[in-house]
Amino acid sequence: MRTLKRIFLVGFTFLLAFFLSACEQNGIYSGKLILGGELVIEGQHSEAADIAIGDGLLSIEEGATLQGDVYQFGGEVDINGELVGNISLFNGSLTIGPQAVVRGDVLLGGGDFELSPAATLIGQVLESGSDLPAEQSRTFFSEQSVGMRLVQYAILVLAAAAGVKYFTRPVERVVNALKSYPAPSLAMGILVIVVGLSLLIQMIFTVLLIPFSIFGMFVMFAAGVLGWIAVSLIVGGLLAARLKIGLPKPFLAAGGVLTLIVVLIILDRFLLGAGLLFLAISIAGIGAVSLTRFGLRNFETENQMD
Amino acid sequence: MNIVARITKAQMISFMGAGLFIGMMSVGYYYNLTFVQLGIIDFGERILGLSRERVAVDMALLAMLTSLTAVGFGWLINRLGWGTRLILRLRIAFLVIAVQTLLTFTLHQIQSEWVFMFWLVLCSLALGVGVPVTFSLTVDLVPRRWRGEAAALITSLAYLAANLVPASWQVEDLAAPLYWAMPIGLVGLGSLAFIRWPFWGQLSIQHQHSDYARNRYAPSKESGTGSRRLPGLLVLMFVVFFVDSLGFLRMLETPRLMLGAWQSPLLGVRAVIGIVHVLGAIVAGVLYDVLDVRKLFYWIFGIFSLVHLMYTFSLRIESATTPLSMPVLYALAVSIYTVVNFALWADISTPATVGLNTALGVAFSGWTATFISTALAVWWEVNGVPLERHINIVDSIAMLAFVLLILLAARPNRRLTE
Secondary structure, three states, X not given: XXXXXXXXXXXXXXXXXXXXXXXXXXXXXXEEXXXXXXXXXOOOOEEEOEEEEOOOEEEEOOOOEEEOOEEEOOOEEEEOOEEEOOEEEOOOEEEEOOOOEEOOOEEEOOOEEEEOOOOEEOOOEEEOOOOOOOOOOOOOOOOOOHHXXXXXXXXXXXXXXXXXXXXXXXXXXXXXXXXXXXXXXXXXXXXXXXXXXXXXXXXXXXXXXXXXXXXXXXXXXXXXXXXXXXXXXXXXHHHHHHHOOOOXXXXXXXXXXXXXXXXXXXXXXXXXXXXXXXXXXXXXXXHHHHXXXXXXXOOOOOOOOO | OHHHHHHHHHHHHHHHHHHHHHHHHHHHXXXXXXXXXXXXXXXXXXXXXOOHHHHHHHHHHHHHHHHHHHHHHHHHHHHOOHHXXXXXXXXXXXXXXXXXXXXXXXXXXXXXXXXXXXXXHHHHHHHHHHHHHHHOOHHHHOOHHHHHHHHHHHHHHHHHHHHHOOOOOOHHHHHHHHXXXXXXXXXXXXXXXXXXXXXXXXHXXXXXXXXXXXXXXXXXXXXXXXXXXXXXXXXXXXXHHHHHHHHHHHHHOOHHHHOOOOOOOOHHHHHHHHHHHHHHHHHHHHHHHHOOHHHHHHHHHHHHHHHHHHHHHHHHOOOOOOOOHHHHHHHHHHHHHHXXXXXHHHHOOOOOOHHHHHHHHHHHHHHHHHHHHHHHHHHHHHOOOOHHHHHXXXXXXXXXXXXXXXXXXXXXXOOOOO
């Protein structure tokens, strides 16, 4: 949740900075965005730019100067030189060292702040109240009412049953791929998710391709849903075989979904690994859906020797 | 009970043979990745004081000589039937590694460009002989059903070590682990190659078994014939090496792109890249066994297109730093094509053809692509082609290859299999 929040804020900041960079009000707006890695302003170098840092390191070393405001959403900021501007700390670690000279205010909203007694601060340290919403508890399932939770589960169960009933052949093909080729399904899922998400995010940056990106995200979501329905059917089938019960496939899928939900809740509450299990199932499901082209064809090995 | 014991012993010998191959190739590829491709450049520029262009020309000549030597020796292996003689090829590999060990230890003694050129010639000859000899061992030591996994292991070990072990890309740091690894490897390989151990009986004849020496892409053909897919695959692998080399050569000279990635002083960053290499190799190894290799080329060119586009975009907006996602994607593509490179040439060969096929696939495609891309990169830089334009062109080539592959696959009534 914390990572998603950070990504959202950094992405929003970037879009805002991107828009502002096109403005020509009183000159050219210059901003920099640090999403990882390091930006070190050292020596007698003087930099003039507002800086937003989501992750990574911003370091202003002794003798160097940064003219601009710093917006810290994460990462580390070390100041031992001169900063002519304000610093807004939302998250991360801000250290103002003994040789630092800050000609502006420090607005504290969150994160860790350390101010050396020997530092020169020509401004104020303000508790801005601009802190981010309190961090969500680190459980896989967020705190919600029991009623809302039951409604969500009911929707998932019905969706699984409906998916199996109305898309029987595609689901069966995905199930066969998962059962016969679990490792290739996982491998393909990893490729699809890593490359696919990178492509979709890159499309957003182009602005023009945002509609395609949205469509792509929808396709990926649909693949995930189909994959989960297939896994639910497998789990339901295994349970039914173990209990020696004969049930129609939609009921098996519904039972499988319920079982997976219970397992995830138990892992989340009492053990660890709920997120990992969720991720593994999603990856394998998406991989199997990719191998079968959304269940439109059976996947068979293309190795002529097998 | 005796039958079970014999089966288990035979499997253990097979595992040992595969393990020998994986160990040899991992160290050899690490040597090539670090010492040859990075260390020699650093030695020439920093220690000998040669210009960047001069070193680039020298490296290009090394690539061309290696390529020619490999093709020549690969032809010789086929011509003399050495593809069925495991012990002989192991002994040749021993000699190659002995020469490479000697060259590694003597590099720091060089003080003039002429001696450096002579050293490069010897290095080229050793590499050129070594490539077909060592890669041809696949048909003897690695059964067909393990080749994806074996290639994945080799790729993982080599790239993980390359990202984690050297403290810097200076030749001293790159050569340091080789000073102990190569002599140990030499002694080990020598004892295996020159002592007639009992397990050589089985290993020497494994190439006769269909599990080892049948051409995956032409299973109905008998030994001595090639595959119609070879020329197309050579072209594809050439383009892959060309795209990678042409782009990376220029990125190497851009600290902004390297310091947050492969040359980061932070071990954590390099570890992430190393782990992605491992993950990419495992993914590629698993998929190689079940998919046609053409599908993996889609992914390779697709990822290269995307990542070079991301680099171009980052350069255009003058981003202060580059996100780790870019080198991560780059590492993924590199791992996939490296796995393909290690597994494919043996799978498209038989013992009668493996020498020349591996020479063409590994050395000719790879080193020739390096030669041409190095020359091109130097020429562009001398003529003032900006970095963004350079990466843009590389992106275009990768994208073109990807689109052409898709179009070829979509042709009606044509299959890319024999």
